[in-house]
Amino acid sequence: MIVAGCDVGSLTAKAVIMEERKILACEIILAGTKPAVSAQEVMDKTLQKAGLSMDKIAWCVGTGYGRKQIPFANGEESEIVCHGRGAVWAAPSVRTIVDIGGQDAKAIKVDARGNVIRYIYNDKCASGTGRFLEIMADALGIALDDLGKLARNATDPVTLSNQCVVFAETEIISLVNEGRNVADIIAGLHRALANRAAAMVGSIVAEEEVAMTGGVAKNAGMFRALETALGVPIRRIEHPQLNGAVGAALLARDAATARF
Amino acid sequence: MITAGCDVGSLTSKAIIMNNNRIVAQEIIRSRIKPAESALAVMECALQQVGMTLQDIDFCVGTGYGRDRIPFVQETVSEITCHAMGARWLLPTVKTVIDIGGQDCKAMRIDKDGKIVKFITNDKCASGTGRFLEVMARIIGVTLDDLGGLSARAKAPITMANACTVWAQADIIQHLNDGVAAEDIGAGINNAMASRMAVLANNIGLERDLCMTGGVAKNAGVVIALEKLLGMTIKRIKKVDPQLVGAVGAALIAGDKCERRATS
Numbered sequence: 001m002i003v004a005g006c007d008v009g010s011l012t013a014k015a016v017i018m019e020e021r022k023i024l025a026c027e028i029i030l031a032g033t034k035p036a037v038s039a040q041e042v043m044d045k046t047l048q049k050a051g052l053s054m055d056k057i058a059w060c061v062g063t064g065y066g067r068k069q070i071p072f073a074n075g076e077e078s079e080i081v082c083h084g085r086g087a088v089w090a091a092p093s094v095r096t097i098v099d100i101g102g103q104d105a106k107a108i109k110v111d112a113r114g115n116v117i118r119y120i121y122n123d124k125c126a127s128g129t130g131r132f133l134e135i136m137a138d139a140l141g142i143a144l145d146d147l148g149k150l151a152r153n154a155t156d157p158v159t160l161s162n163q164c165v166v167f168a169e170t171e172i173i174s175l176v177n178e179g180r181n182v183a184d185i186i187a188g189l190h191r192a193l194a195n196r197a198a199a200m201v202g203s204i205v206a207e208e209e210v211a212m213t214g215g216v217a218k219n220a221g222m223f224r225a226l227e228t229a230l231g232v233p234i235r236r237i238e239h240p241q242l243n244g245a246v247g248a249a250l251l252a253r254d255a256a257t258a259r260f
Numbered sequence: 261m262i263t264a265g266c267d268v269g270s271l272t273s274k275a276i277i278m279n280n281n282r283i284v285a286q287e288i289i290r291s292r293i294k295p296a297e298s299a300l301a302v303m304e305c306a307l308q309q310v311g312m313t314l315q316d317i318d319f320c321v322g323t324g325y326g327r328d329r330i331p332f333v334q335e336t337v338s339e340i341t342c343h344a345m346g347a348r349w350l351l352p353t354v355k356t357v358i359d360i361g362g363q364d365c366k367a368m369r370i371d372k373d374g375k376i377v378k379f380i381t382n383d384k385c386a387s388g389t390g391r392f393l394e395v396m397a398r399i400i401g402v403t404l405d406d407l408g409g410l411s412a413r414a415k416a417p418i419t420m421a422n423a424c425t426v427w428a429q430a431d432i433i434q435h436l437n438d439g440v441a442a443e444d445i446g447a448g449i450n451n452a453m454a455s456r457m458a459v460l461a462n463n464i465g466l467e468r469d470l471c472m473t474g475g476v477a478k479n480a481g482v483v484i485a486l487e488k489l490l491g492m493t494i495k496r497i498k499k500v501d502p503q504l505v506g507a508v509g510a511a512l513i514a515g516d517k518c519e520r521r522a523t524s
Binding site (some may be wrong): 124125131164165177 | 391
């Protein structure tokens with residue numbers, strides 16, 4: 001049985017096609033302004049990779065910020081549930097998931113089957129979300145994907161005195177003007193974001209092992225900063241940005257199994 | 261007795277010169293990068309108005325975000341104290357002051373002597389501070405001075421879904437793309453600003469009379485929206501620009517200090 005998961009986020013859209021417990025194809029694209037269009041585009045690309053057509057998909061679950069507008073989904077599920085399910089599938093020992101998305105951040109506690117026990121969610125304040133790094137990278141004139149690599153050269157990370165994205169942006173511009181090393185500034189940004197995430201993790205009384213999902217997890221500097229902030233090693237999972245879509249595909253399999 | 265107050269804020273710097281507690285010169289300039297330069301520049305402008313030099317000032321008090329970098333002051337005092345003193349002097353019946361700065365927002369309750377009874381401040385989040393309005397005005401392409409007037413002409417003000425300045429920017433761009441009239445967007449921005457301020461003001465427990473200080477007090481849209489939210493008239497400060505209240509308070513405190521120095 002072939003199933004699919006489609007995760008339409010604010011910045012990227014992701015799709016995964018699975019057969020039994022194996023990923024047949026997956027794809028990540030930049031999301032446009034219309035969730036329905038992004039969903040269709042990413043699913044078409046994934047189907048093409050797998051050499052399949054939509055009618056071969058027994059069930060598809062949509063998730064993410066744009067999940068209500070995915071035209072081909074048979075059902076929808078919250079990102080929290082999908083991330084929980086996806087992470088435990090990828091690494092069965094995981095009990096806590098830190099997901100930093102483009103416009104939100106979540107800390108999720110799950111049981112051995114990936115069911116959500118407790119979670120905390122921030123989408124009210126841009127600080128603490130992926131947007132924080134995006135805006136800062138922009139202010140520094142650096143590509144978002146290069147932050148992790150550049151942070152490796154840090155020797156004396158800066159401590160930001162502002163948490164608010166708007167104020168922190170002004171602060172880092174003055175740090176640049178003062179001649180502070182850019183690597184130290186970036187490492188300071190990672191540390192600031194990691195501390196915000198760690199505060200969320202603390203509030204749900206997290207248990208080991210901890211996994212990090214979402215696009216921000218691909219940033220090695222951020223990954224290390226979160227390990228430091230939490231004081232525990234973080235379990236690496238293979239496709240952190242696809243985790244929500246993987247979870248959606250697993251839920252699609254459950255739904256299809258129950259139905260047919 | 262010639263006294264002065266110098267208020268170096270994040271966005272603007274202000275100076276007041278008083279002769280026996282009567283304002284003889286006042287100036288507002290855009291702050292430069294270095295607070296010391298801003299302070300010297302604004303005080304120089306004020307001194308020029310009355311043909312004086314720094315040597316003619318008997319006592320000068322500094323306040324504001326950059327107060328510790330002002331080279332010519334005898335003492336520094338917090339903005340909260342200065343705003344309370346200034347507001348009380350300008351409007352003797354005032355018991356509650358809301359001050360919006362370029363990077364913060366404060367609400368304070370004062371007694372009949374201008375002493376602080378209770379205060380609350382937000383400098384952690386740009387939303388609800390002058391910076392929020394500054395960012396929003398830039399996006400819709402109006403000056404800060406023109407933003408206030410948009411509310412009066414609005415027909416159907418938008419409701420802003422997000423308090424965060426970053427998310428609100430995205431909301432505004434969406435409204436602009438949808439072709440919503442600038443007046444309706446501007447009014448929505450002013451209303452959002454007022455609702456953030458109301459949370460702070462209600463937190464300290466309002467007492468009549470109420471006044472507003474800082475540049476945002478000149479934004480009629482915000483002031484009227486806040487009056488509606490609080491269910492209370494906001495007394496207008498007419499003797500000086502509301503932006504100067506902190507510097508007025510600093511100059512008055514300088515007067516007290518100067519007298520005390522003379523008698524001791």
